[in-house]
Amino acid sequence: MTALVLVQVRPKAGDKLAQYSAASAPTIAAFGGEFIHRGKLHEVLAGTETAPGLGIIRFADVKAARDWFASPEYQSIVPLRDEAADMSFLLYETAG
Numbered sequence: 384m385t386a387l388v389l390v391q392v393r394p395k396a397g398d399k400l401a402q403y404s405a406a407s408a409p410t411i412a413a414f415g416g417e418f419i420h421r422g423k424l425h426e427v428l429a430g431t432e433t434a435p436g437l438g439i440i441r442f443a444d445v446k447a448a449r450d451w452f453a454s455p456e457y458q459s460i461v462p463l464r465d466e467a468a469d470m471s472f473l474l475y476e477t478a479g
Contacts, residue, residue: 384476385441386448388416391471392436399467406460414451416442434471445476 394400411417420439427433442448451457452472464470 384444384478386443386445387419387475387477388440388442388448388452389473389475390438390440391432391434391473392438393434393469394436395468396466399463403460403463403467406463407457410454410457410460411440411451413456414442414447414454416440416447416451436468445474448474 392400408418417440418438419441420437422437424433424435424437440448442451452474
């Protein structure tokens with residue numbers, strides 16, 4: 384089943400975030416992933432979420448998403464990610 388990685392983004396350094404985005408894109412593509420959404424929070428309708436940014440990445444399955452996240456290629460840019468923003472990564476398997 385298809386897997387989605389939801390990335391909640393709290394930017395710290397805009398220039399670093401742009402560098403991270405450029406560096407992460409080929410690592411995602413190498414595992415068959417694709418961004419299906421990037422956007423900024425408009426308003427909270429219910430609940431307490433406050434992450435100002437959200438990215439959604441689609442992979443063929445959970446294994447591909449995990450393999451991407453654990454890959455040496457992606458892990459090599461984690462220090463840049465941590466300078467750029469505080470991020471939470473949530474892995475979902477789609478239903479049906």
